[in-house]
Amino acid sequence: MLRYFLYRLALLIPTFIGVTIVAFFFIRILPGDPVQVLAGERGVSPERHAEVLARLGFDRPLWEQYFSYLWNVLRGDFGISFASKRPVAQEFFSRFPATVELALCAMIIATALGIPAGILAAVKRGTWIDQATMGTALVGYSMPIFWWGMLLIILFSGILHWTPVSGRIALNYFFPSVTGFMLIDSLLSGQKGAFLSALHYLVLPTVVLATIPLAVIARQTRSAMLEVLGEDYVRTARAKGLQPRRIIGIHALRNAMIPVITTIGLQVGLLMAGAILTETIFSWPGIGKWMIEAVNKRDYFVVQSGLLLIALIIMAVNLIVDVLYAVINPRIRHQ
Amino acid sequence: MSAPVAETAPRKSGSMSGLRETWFYFSQNRGAVAGLVIMSLLVLIAIFSPWIAPHDPARIYNGSFLVPPVWQEGGDARFVFGTDAIGRDILSRLMHGARYSMLIGAVVVSISLVGGIVLGLIAGYFRGWVDALIMRIMDIILAFPSLLLALVLVTVLGPGLFNAMLAIALVLQPHFARLTRAAVIAEYSREYVTSAKVAGAGHLRLMFVTILPNCVAPLIVQATLSFSSAILDAAALGFLGLGAQPPAPEWGTMLADAREFILRAWWVITIPGLAILVTVLAINLIGDGLRDALDPKLKRS
Numbered sequence: 001m002l003r004y005f006l007y008r009l010a011l012l013i014p015t016f017i018g019v020t021i022v023a024f025f026f027i028r029i030l031p032g033d034p035v036q037v038l039a040g041e042r043g044v045s046p047e048r049h050a051e052v053l054a055r056l057g058f059d060r061p062l063w064e065q066y067f068s069y070l071w072n073v074l075r076g077d078f079g080i081s082f083a084s085k086r087p088v089a090q091e092f093f094s095r096f097p098a099t100v101e102l103a104l105c106a107m108i109i110a111t112a113l114g115i116p117a118g119i120l121a122a123v124k125r126g127t128w129i130d131q132a133t134m135g136t137a138l139v140g141y142s143m144p145i146f147w148w149g150m151l152l153i154i155l156f157s158g159i160l161h162w163t164p165v166s167g168r169i170a171l172n173y174f175f176p177s178v179t180g181f182m183l184i185d186s187l188l189s190g191q192k193g194a195f196l197s198a199l200h201y202l203v204l205p206t207v208v209l210a211t212i213p214l215a216v217i218a219r220q221t222r223s224a225m226l227e228v229l230g231e232d233y234v235r236t237a238r239a240k241g242l243q244p245r246r247i248i249g250i251h252a253l254r255n256a257m258i259p260v261i262t263t264i265g266l267q268v269g270l271l272m273a274g275a276i277l278t279e280t281i282f283s284w285p286g287i288g289k290w291m292i293e294a295v296n297k298r299d300y301f302v303v304q305s306g307l308l309l310i311a312l313i314i315m316a317v318n319l320i321v322d323v324l325y326a327v328i329n330p331r332i333r334h335q
Numbered sequence: 336m337s338a339p340v341a342e343t344a345p346r347k348s349g350s351m352s353g354l355r356e357t358w359f360y361f362s363q364n365r366g367a368v369a370g371l372v373i374m375s376l377l378v379l380i381a382i383f384s385p386w387i388a389p390h391d392p393a394r395i396y397n398g399s400f401l402v403p404p405v406w407q408e409g410g411d412a413r414f415v416f417g418t419d420a421i422g423r424d425i426l427s428r429l430m431h432g433a434r435y436s437m438l439i440g441a442v443v444v445s446i447s448l449v450g451g452i453v454l455g456l457i458a459g460y461f462r463g464w465v466d467a468l469i470m471r472i473m474d475i476i477l478a479f480p481s482l483l484l485a486l487v488l489v490t491v492l493g494p495g496l497f498n499a500m501l502a503i504a505l506v507l508q509p510h511f512a513r514l515t516r517a518a519v520i521a522e523y524s525r526e527y528v529t530s531a532k533v534a535g536a537g538h539l540r541l542m543f544v545t546i547l548p549n550c551v552a553p554l555i556v557q558a559t560l561s562f563s564s565a566i567l568d569a570a571a572l573g574f575l576g577l578g579a580q581p582p583a584p585e586w587g588t589m590l591a592d593a594r595e596f597i598l599r600a601w602w603v604i605t606i607p608g609l610a611i612l613v614t615v616l617a618i619n620l621i622g623d624g625l626r627d628a629l630d631p632k633l634k635r636s
Contacts, residue, residue: 018475029491135366138623142615144567146574147590147608150597154605158598165598273482277571291483292575295490307487311478 001327008322012315017070019315023308024069027300028062078305083297088305092287097180098168099286102278103271105202106209111264114214118221118260123248125226133218140215145274149208149281156204163204166283170197205282209274213267220263224256231255258329265321269314360628367624373617381433388427389413392584396422401600417602419593425602428584429610435585436566436614439500443565444558446504451511452554456542458512459519470516473509481506482568489577496579499572500565507561514557518550552629559622563615570611586611 035044035052044052057065072078078088121133156163164170168182175189183202186194228234229252237247276288283289287306294302361367380387390396390413402411402418410417416425454473458466476484481503488502489495522528523546531545572578573587581588586607593603 014471015474015478018471019478022475022479026487026491031491031493138366138619139612139616142563142567142612142619144570144587144608144611144615146571146587147604147611150590150594150604151608153597154601158601269480273480276482276486277574280575291486295486295577298490300490303487303490307479307483310480310483314480315478 001323004326005323008319012319015315016312019308019311020070020073021066023304023311024066026304026307030300073308078309079301081294081299081302083294083299083302088302089309091290091302092306092309094180095285095287095290098182098284099272099275099279099288101181101183102202102205102209102284102286103268103275105206106271106274107213107264107267109206109210110213110217110267114217115221115260117214117218119225119248119253121218121222122225122229130222134222137215137218140211141219143211143215145208145211146277146281148211149204149278152204152208153281164201168198168201168285169194170201173197205278205284208281209271209278212270212274213264216267216270217260217263221256221260224259225252228252228256258325261321261325261328265318265325268317272310272314357625357628361624364624364627366620367628370617370620370624373613374621377433377614377617378437380430381437384427384430384434388424388430389415390424390427392423392428392431393582394423394427396424398422401596401603403600404602404606407602416606417600419589419603420596420600425606428589429586429607432584432586432589432607432610433614435496435579435583436569436611439496439503439569440562440565440618442500443504443507443569444562446501447508447561448511448554448558450504451508451513452515452547454508455512455515456519456547459516459523460538460542460546462520466516469512473512476506476509479506481564482571485568485572486575486577489572494577494580496569496583496585499569499578503565503568503572506568507564510557510561511554514553515550518553519546522546522549556622556626556629559618559625563618563622566611566618567615 035049035056035058053059057068060068076089078092080086081088081091084091117133117137121130124130153165157165169186173186173189173191173194175185175191175194178185178188182198183195186198225248229248234247234252237251242251272288275286276292278284279286279288280292287310291303291306291310293299294306396414396418399411399414399418399422401420402414402422403409404417405412405415407417414424414426416429418424419428454469458469484506485499485502488505489498492498492501519542528541528545531541536545569578570585570587570590573585574591576591579585579588581592589607590604593600593607596603
């Protein structure tokens with residue numbers, strides 16, 4: 001197992017180098033003088049200009065600059081944000097739990113609803129249930145989620161007054177951040193109503209972020225189930241007179257889950273893209289909103305490192321999914 | 336994404352019957368036909384919008400700010416879908432906005448399709464280090480979430496519709512390259528390719544004339560799905576202020592303009608978004624229909 005893990009890890013090295021090269025060149029290909037660009041509209045004196053240029057290492061050969069950048073990245077040094085003057089890595093990880101909480105909740109909902117919906121559609125193939133489920137899934141799959149979020153705000157916040165418009169928890173609750181996950185922290189704080197308040201704030205963003213993965217998972221589950229239901233071993237199980245529930249639940253489902261798990265793993269990238277839009281709409285203080293703010297403020301070190309860190313996290317999650325996949329399915333491991 | 340790779344050998348009876356067969360299966364799919372009808376209407380609206388739109392999309396009607404749609408109390412018969420915050424007719428803006436969406440889809444798909452086919456053909460045909468190099472670069476592009484990479488590219492290139500289209504084309508392109516490469520590798524060892532090689536066909540002829548026409552089916556499906564992704568991503572970039580710039584009546588940009596009126600005027604949000612959803616849904620219906628019609632595995636069952 002360890003050998004397999006190391007093998008998969010080694011396969012990631014070219015991609016890792018490529019991703020760092022992309023992030024490295026992002027700062028270098030910005031049009032205009034690098035110091036001017038990074039300093040923004042404030043302007044700099046010629047002495048300060050030379051000093052900044054030297055400090056950033058822009059006066060050295062390109063390959064040397066790249067290797068020192070790579071070395072810094074490997075040490076966990078991602079530069080300093082121009083807007084906040086704090087290390088970018090520190091800023092990133094202070095916002096990361098908010099995004100993880102949102103993404104995890106969205107993924108749980110998408111999986112918990114998507115898999116049963118897909119199974120139901122496959123089992124009732126061709127009936128109105130199948131058509132309604134898959135029709136809904138296609139609408140979800142086609143949804144511009146930034147619009148969907150605003151629509152839900154109009155309905156649930158504007159008309160029904162059920163949910164708040166933006167933020168993570170009501171302002172009258174205050175407690176220290178232990179885990180960074182608002183749902184857990186609010187429980188730990190022991191304050192009455194804090195957990196419910198956090199849940200209130202979480203519902204709409206979660207639904208919005210879950211929409212596309214839910215649709216993808218439902219569609220994928222249906223087609224995987226249909227494929228498996230046509231296999232010989234399912235026919236054999238039927239011929240043996242096993243109960244349909246047992247055939248679907250045990251014989252078919254277990255095999256149909258293999259492509260579905262891969263699909264779920266592939267949703268991580270989609271979730272990060274969705275988080276940018278969802279967090280912008282709901283003012284959710286996660287890394288998606290942080291990235292957009294950095295783009296608008298032209299805080300280029302934040303954009304550079306945010307891009308790199310998000311790509312690295314996606315690579316790490318995909319690696320974990322690959323390895324888990326091999327744990328479930330020994331055939332892959334021994335290839 | 337496990338898009339099907341066509342199993343079809345070169346068609347013996349000419350491509351007409353192949354087309355007719357595809358159309359037969361496609362037309363059995365009610366959703367796909369509905370998608371095609373909606374899409375045709377949208378294309379017609381996009382083409383004729385300057386003549387059929389009731390107003391100039393940029394014309395500001397003073398004193399008619401945030402007029403609700405005609406069916407709601409306070410509506411004005413001149414503005415069927417109401418007006419936006421500075422008194423422009425929403426229906427006219429939507430009709431002109433259809434031009435942007437169709438243009439975005441067509442341009443993005445053309446660029447990424449051509450780029451992806453050429454790279455995929457080269458990688459799959461020559462194999463070896465060329466293949467490894469091209470596919471590693473594709474992997475790197477795919478390692479980033481597409482919207483994020485497009486966003487960062489637009490930061491470098493500067494906001495605007497054309498740059499947004501370029502960025503989206505770049506992030507969609509690896510899918511075409513991968514599909515083409517896989518199809519080329521599957522076709523390369525076939526007898527008809529060997530016979531063309533023996534007959535003395537050169538590299539270019541083998542790549543583009545002999546092999547490529549037999550890899551078309553999965554590419555058509557991918558192109559359709561990319562058309563809708565392009566429209567969605569461009570609208571998202573417009574919404575984030577990095578795509579088409581106001582006062583362009585691009586649908587995502589319209590939503591960005593309307594954001595602050597979200598709780599005061601539901602129509603300025605609801606209607607442009609519905610236009611995006613209907614368009615993307617129609618294209619995805621066509622894509623699903625095409626995939627089923629072109630997939631030999633599904634036909635047999």
